[in-house]
Amino acid sequence: MMKIQQLAAESVAIVLSGKNLTLVLQALWRQNPLLQSQQRGAIQDIVYGVLRYLGQLEVILNQLVKQPLSDKKLRNLLLVSLYQLYYSESPEYAVVDCAVATTRKLIKNKGAAGLVNAILRNFLRNDTSLLNLANAHEVGRFSHPQWWIDKLRYQYPQQYEAILQANNRHPPMTLRVNRRKTSVADYQTLLSQYKIESRQVWDNALMLFKPVPTQKLPMFEQGYVSIQDAGAQLAAPFLDVSDGMIVLDACAAPGGKSTHLMEAANIQLTVLDNDQYRLGRVSENFKRLGIEPFRQVCGDAALPSSWWSGKLFDRILADVPCSASGVVSRHPDIKWLRRITDLPMFLNMQQNILDALWPLLKSEGKLLYATCSVFIEENCQQVKCFLEKHSDARLLPIVHGEVNNGQLIPNCFHDGFYYALFYKV
């Protein structure tokens, strides 16, 4: 367990220094090829868990120390240990002993191991009152930065608590059934033969009762299903593609929505993204599904002159870069790494991309603007601003039971998304 605690604490430290959680763990697996899958699973669980509950763990830790801990290694190791004591099934004595041993190994200061022992044992003696105390602070109760809580409370006075709580849940694993290869009913039967229980969320979306490793999904390599959140699966039906259409997916990587569009109809799809590495993942996804887009190109959606062939599109999907405030349950690092000051940069990029893509759409064509955000600046406010600038744009209604004025609120079945469908007169 020592190695697991140590690597988890180091990974938390790297993420909190500003690095993307997914990339940090990918690098960790590369640097430690001998880690067994169980060890990886344990590290991943701890790092995700610490980031999910960081607000709460920090309030508790601050109560347990007389003065703020300046040694970051010590602090991160304590956060990891507190997470394990409260949220994991590891025996308490093992967590404490291991934390003490890891401290001896990593920290030169002789008193550090004794301090760790005292802090963790103090937590075990007073856990209920410490947790009540954490709950009395908003940051401790919701484990989000205060600015985030304040913004959501202002923008969603009725729903902000539910959104914050949904952000801290384990996200579901949801599959998109490829209707070109099988049906939802048939695939569900196949899953049950493998003892994998599922329920249909909507259309092609099957949510698993318990996540499983991708390799355990029957016929996955043969392209029967893809892994995609149910909220993201709404983009293709909303864009309303049909056979023969010329379509652009302008911010396409890693290709979840592109592949869905190609499963939905025989279209001539141009796949664009400005990140060459991420485009590689689009190619992998298309290959597994046995389909190929008409064209795949690396370029800036806000600068069509560098990649556009000159042929107008019937449909455009603009799944723009955003704060990702709707997908926190999958990426708990986001809430700690984003700054409120990042928003203007995203708003600017979104406006530039929308303005540049609009002239590429045929008259009577449709453009679907999508974000995985719940912040209204990136969503309905951005749409209002676009409509004011473009007199030939009309906003079409999005008809879906759970989508309210384009906004899908995150819950235990799906992430948070925003969709706006523009029609060109």
Ligand SMILES: C[S@@+](CC[C@H](N)C(=O)[O-])C[C@H]1O[C@@H](n2cnc3c(N)ncnc32)[C@H](O)[C@@H]1O
């Ligand atoms: C939300 S993700 C897209 C997810 C994708 N549509 C899917 O469903 O799998 C946004 C993508 O936009 C790309 N991007 C960011 N700025 C861009 C730009 N100026 N032009 C084109 N792509 C851009 C990013 O590299 C990223 O892959």
